Amino acid sequence: MNVVARNWWALVLRGVLAVAFGIFALALPGAAFAVLVLAFGAYALVDGVFNIVAALRDARGERGWWTLLLSGVAGVLAGLAALLAPALTALVLLYVIAGWAGLTGVLEIAAAVRLRRHITGEWMMALQGGLSVAFGVLVILAPMAGALAVVLLIGAYALVSGLVLLALGARLRSAARRPIPERVIRRAA
Helix, strand or coil: CCHHHHCHHHHHHHHHHHHHHHHHHHHCHHHHHHHHHHHHHHHHHHHHHHHHHHHHHCCCCCCCHHHHHHHHHHHHHHHHHHHHCHHHHHHHHHHHHHHHHHHHHHHHHHHHHHHCCCCCCHHHHHHHHHHHHHHHHHHHHCHHHHHHHHHHHHHHHHHHHHHHHHHHHHHHHHHHHCCCCHHHHHHHC
16 A cells, blocks of 8 residues: 555645645734744754754764854854844845845746747746746835735645645545555556
8 A cells, every 4th residue: 555545644634734824824914924934933943953963963073064063053043033033034034035036037038038039929938027027026115015925825825735635635545445456556566
């Protein structure tokens, strides 16, 4: 029996959590954004501590241990910054998203211009690039609207993803109860 089918309940649990978070994010986007920032802070802090511990344990004879130590210190500092100044962390995160969207958009427009000699429909890539640039500019000019857009997108993704996981978990549960036909076993081998 496939390990995924045997553990169908894990997919159902992930689906339930994703649906719950999606509903939470769509219903209370401000609170959801705060939770995301704080969750990032907690993750970065814990990850940083583990990296520092690992670096110090391996410092005796291992080359390159200092890169792990620096990574750990950076994680601890980022985690503390996010937990102690969540509003500033949220603003920085939004500006990083805006910069990424703008740069990606400009590069997509440039690629569309280069591709127009080779394919038709390159305007769709240029349109995508223009939308990315517009989103980046919107986030810079109106960070609260950008934060709302990001949270609503994450919420919608979590909700849809959770529903898909629930459906998959239900199918796997019924599949786990059925015997696998001999021809399928032979084909897989």
